Amino acid sequence: MATNRIQAQSFLANLPLFKGLSVEELDRMAAATRQVHAERGQVLFHRGDPANGFYVVVYGQVKLAFVAASGSEKVVDILAPGQSFGEAVMFMEEPHVVTAQALVDSLLLHVAKDAVFEEVAKDPRFARHIIGGLSRRMRQLVADLESYSMRSGTERVIGFLLSSCTTTAPDQNELTVTLPTAKGIVASRLNLTQEHFSRILHDLAAAGLIEVRGREVRIPDCQRLQLVGT
Numbered sequence: 591m592a593t594n595r596i597q598a599q600s601f602l603a604n605l606p607l608f609k610g611l612s613v614e615e616l617d618r619m620a621a622a623t624r625q626v627h628a629e630r631g632q633v634l635f636h637r638g639d640p641a642n643g644f645y646v647v648v649y650g651q652v653k654l655a656f657v658a659a660s661g662s663e664k665v666v667d668i669l670a671p672g673q674s675f676g677e678a679v680m681f682m683e684e685p686h687v688v689t690a691q692a693l694v695d696s697l698l699l700h701v702a703k704d705a706v707f708e709e710v711a712k713d714p715r716f717a718r719h720i721i722g723g724l725s726r727r728m729r730q731l732v733a734d735l736e737s738y739s740m741r742s743g744t745e746r747v748i749g750f751l752l753s754s755c756t757t758t759a760p761d762q763n764e765l766t767v768t769l770p771t772a773k774g775i776v777a778s779r780l781n782l783t784q785e786h787f788s789r790i791l792h793d794l795a796a797a798g799l800i801e802v803r804g805r806e807v808r809i810p811d812c813q814r815l816q817l818v819g820t
Contacts, residue, residue: 598623598699601648607674607723611716615709622705628652628692635676638685643702644676650696651771654688655778665778668693668770678724680706693771738781746780747790748815751800751807763812769805794818 599620602608608616626645628634634645634652645652649671655663666688669675679686680703710717737746751767769776777787791807794800799815801808809815 594625595620595623598625601646601699602701605646605672605674607719608716609719611713615713615716619701619705619709622702623699624702626698626700628696628698630692630694632692634690634692634698635686636689637687641676641679641684641686641703643700643706644674644680645690646674646699646701647671648697648699650698651693652696652698653691653693653771653775655691657689663689663778664781665775668775668779670770674723677720678727681720681724693775743780743782743786744790744793744818746782747787747794748818750776750780751809752812752816765809765812767807767809769807773805 595617599616602619602623603611603616608619611619622643625648626634628650635641637657647669652669652675654666654669654675656666657663667675675690676686706720710720737749741749752765773787773791774784777784780787782790791800791802794815795802797818799809799811799818801810
């Protein structure tokens with residue numbers, strides 16, 4: 591148990607949300623944190639479940655989505671290590687509005703609501719960190735809404751590829767992008783059908799703008815691709 595607490599404290603200290611907290615403050619937060627080991631496909635919470643705290647991804651990948659009774663879904667976000675989720679509804683003291691599911695075997699930290707509320711009341715700096723994090727999330731949601739409303743499907747895919755680069759070639763103009771998850775999930779995240787997403791990738795490849803090998807997408811000329819997407 592002590593080891594888990596030390597590990598939680600170490601990880602929390604490296605998150606933007608907890609930057610600047612003292613060792614004592616971090617220790618209090620770590621004491622209210624539990625590890626959650628989630629297997630691939632495991633649901634962390636459903637829409638309507640109570641929000642008793644928020645989650646941080648240590649490793650793995652988590653999908654947030656609206657799920658219809660028919661089983662169809664709209665992916666809201668795909669979360670990677672270091673990202674957190676669930677803060678907004680926790681502060682509103684309302685149930686979760688989306689379903690969270692692990693896309694791969696994952697380790698998460700769950701920080702209890704009561705501990706967060708106590709720290710916010712004690713430390714204005716921590717409150718500002720929380721507000722800043724929520725503001726960044728809101729800005730991203732507004733950017734997503736603008737993208738869905740004002741940009742074509744091709745522009746959305748190009749923007750996603752250019753913002754998701756994982757390696758850069760020495761000439762700085764060639765990128766290799768690894769899609770973070772299955773194409774169907776990425777398509778839903780971009781508010782596209784899987785068929786439309788695949789067709790856009792095919793058209794970009796036919797134009798010589800990208801090369802697709804499974805989940806790996808090579809961009810031989812980023813500037814050229816960027817011009818197409820603007």
